[in-house]
Amino acid sequence: xxxxxxxxxxxxxxxxxxxxxxxxxxxxxxxxxxxxxxxxxxxxxxxxxxxxxxxxxxxxxxxxxxxxxxxxxxxxxxxxxxxxxxxxxxxxxxxxxxxxxxxxxxxxxxxxxxxxxxxxxxxxxxxxxxxxxxxxxxxxxxxxxxxxxxxxxxxxxxxxxxxxxxxxxxxxxxxxxxxxxxxxxxxxxxxxxxxxxxxxxxxxxxxxxxxxxxxxxxxxxxxxxxxxxxxxxxxxxxxxxxxxxxxxxxxxxxxxxxxxxxxxxxxxxxxxxxxxxxxxxxxxxxxxxxxxxxxxxxxxxxxx
Amino acid sequence: xxxxxxxxxxxxxxxxxxxxxxxxxxxxxxxxxxxxxxxxxxxxxxxxxxxxxxxxxxxxxxxxxxxxxxxxxxxxxxxxxxxxxxxxxxxxxxxxxxxxxxxxxxxxxxxxxxxxxxxxxxxx
Numbered sequence: 001x002x003x004x005x006x007x008x009x010x011x012x013x014x015x016x017x018x019x020x021x022x023x024x025x026x027x028x029x030x031x032x033x034x035x036x037x038x039x040x041x042x043x044x045x046x047x048x049x050x051x052x053x054x055x056x057x058x059x060x061x062x063x064x065x066x067x068x069x070x071x072x073x074x075x076x077x078x079x080x081x082x083x084x085x086x087x088x089x090x091x092x093x094x095x096x097x098x099x100x101x102x103x104x105x106x107x108x109x110x111x112x113x114x115x116x117x118x119x120x121x122x123x124x125x126x127x128x129x130x131x132x133x134x135x136x137x138x139x140x141x142x143x144x145x146x147x148x149x150x151x152x153x154x155x156x157x158x159x160x161x162x163x164x165x166x167x168x169x170x171x172x173x174x175x176x177x178x179x180x181x182x183x184x185x186x187x188x189x190x191x192x193x194x195x196x197x198x199x200x201x202x203x204x205x206x207x208x209x210x211x212x213x214x215x216x217x218x219x220x221x222x223x224x225x226x227x228x229x230x231x232x233x234x235x236x237x238x239x240x241x242x243x244x245x246x247x248x249x250x251x252x253x254x255x256x257x258x259x260x261x262x263x264x265x266x267x268x269x270x271x272x273x274x275x276x277x278x279x280x281x282x283x284x285x286x287x288x289x290x291x292x293x294x295x296x297x298x299x300x301x302x303x304x
Numbered sequence: 305x306x307x308x309x310x311x312x313x314x315x316x317x318x319x320x321x322x323x324x325x326x327x328x329x330x331x332x333x334x335x336x337x338x339x340x341x342x343x344x345x346x347x348x349x350x351x352x353x354x355x356x357x358x359x360x361x362x363x364x365x366x367x368x369x370x371x372x373x374x375x376x377x378x379x380x381x382x383x384x385x386x387x388x389x390x391x392x393x394x395x396x397x398x399x400x401x402x403x404x405x406x407x408x409x410x411x412x413x414x415x416x417x418x419x420x421x422x423x424x425x426x427x428x
Contacts, residue, residue: 042317042318043316043317043318045312045314045319046314046315046316046317046384049312049314049375049382050384052375053373053375053384056347056375056377057347146317147317147386151386212345212377213345214346214375214377215345215347216346216347216348217346217347217348217374218332218333218334218348222349223347223348223349226373227349227373230373230384230386233316234316237316
């Protein structure tokens with residue numbers, strides 16, 4: 001076998017191995033997307049009921065709460081960025097990070113100080129490499145977030161909102177995550193989560209639904225006190241789940257195109273290897289023919 | 305047939321139980337409350353404690369609920385809890401172990417949680 005042919009054969013072998021791996025990763029990601037979507041669906045009843053309850057308190061009373069009061073001048077805001085722990089997901093993480101950076105820039109232009117909170121090792125690595133300050137970060141659960149994880153993330157954020165700005169608290173909270181639109185489309189979105197506007201929550205109500213006048217037990221203030229942190233947690237939980245589903249979908253897509261590319265590469269390499277083999281054979285034949293005719297010429301000369 | 309109310313017991317990550325019932329007893333921060341069909345609209349904060357649901361076919365469902373809300377309107381009752389377990393899902397031995405551990409570590413919160421679990425498990 002010629003040297004050229006041997007090189008092609010070796011490359012085909014290595015690309016085939018890569019293709020097998022990416023194919024497996026694609027299939028794993030596909031099954032995880034379904035699982036993550038199921039989790040989103042399972043958490044919907046809780047979120048719906050909670051939203052309804054918040055709406056009920058918002059419309060049924062005029063209570064004030066630190067999580068719903070808009071500061072007159074916002075001096076510091078918090079940005080919560082949701083990324084993933086692992087890469088190999090195409091532009092998933094860079095899109096989310098880009099969205100967070102644009103948001104940060106906009107807030108800073110408005111004269112606000114920005115505290116960054118990050119979920120996911122990728123985002124942390126990105127900020128550390130650029131030596132930017134991270135207020136707090138969480139890693140290790142982005143593939144399958146649980147409600148306890150959401151609580152862990154929400155607690156310091158709620159604490160920061162409730163604190164006075166002068167003591168290092170923040171006035172508003174923005175969240176940047178990747179919304180799961182469909183298997184093919186995931187978009188990085190940013191939204192202001194806190195302070196919560198009860199009017200906005202009330203407007204989300206389905207048309208024609210009139211909420212009854214609730215009896216609050218023990219009182220509207222206490223209910224709101226207990227309700228709002230749970231509402232924030234449930235929103236963060238939902239964002240975490242959507243981000244996880246988006247990550248798996250992005251991985252699936254990235255691995256699918258990697259598999260396709262590997263297949264194409266193998267096809268091209270096989271063609272080249274065939275051409276090399278054919279060239280080798282042609283050369284061998286012409287060598288034999290050349291040698292034979294030279295030999296024939298030589299014997300023909302000696303006959304004289 | 306007695307009047308019925310629809311009950312949905314929902315935890316943060318799943319729906320634990322739903323069905324028709326004639327009476328629901330839960331513990332709010334200001335004391336135990338029993339809700340029967342036709343109760344006035346209510347929104348309350350739940351304490352960590354067992355919730356008893358008397359189903360319309362005469363059975364009883366007991367669940368351990370840790371923090372959450374009860375809301376009732378239009379004969380629909382929702383129990384929202386961060387963590388909720390039906391009594392037959394509770395592993396008694398594990399709950400006992402958790403109780404002992406919580407006692408030795410003097411973790412009042414965990415102790416209360418384990419106690420509620422045990423009480424719900426023995427009430428079935």
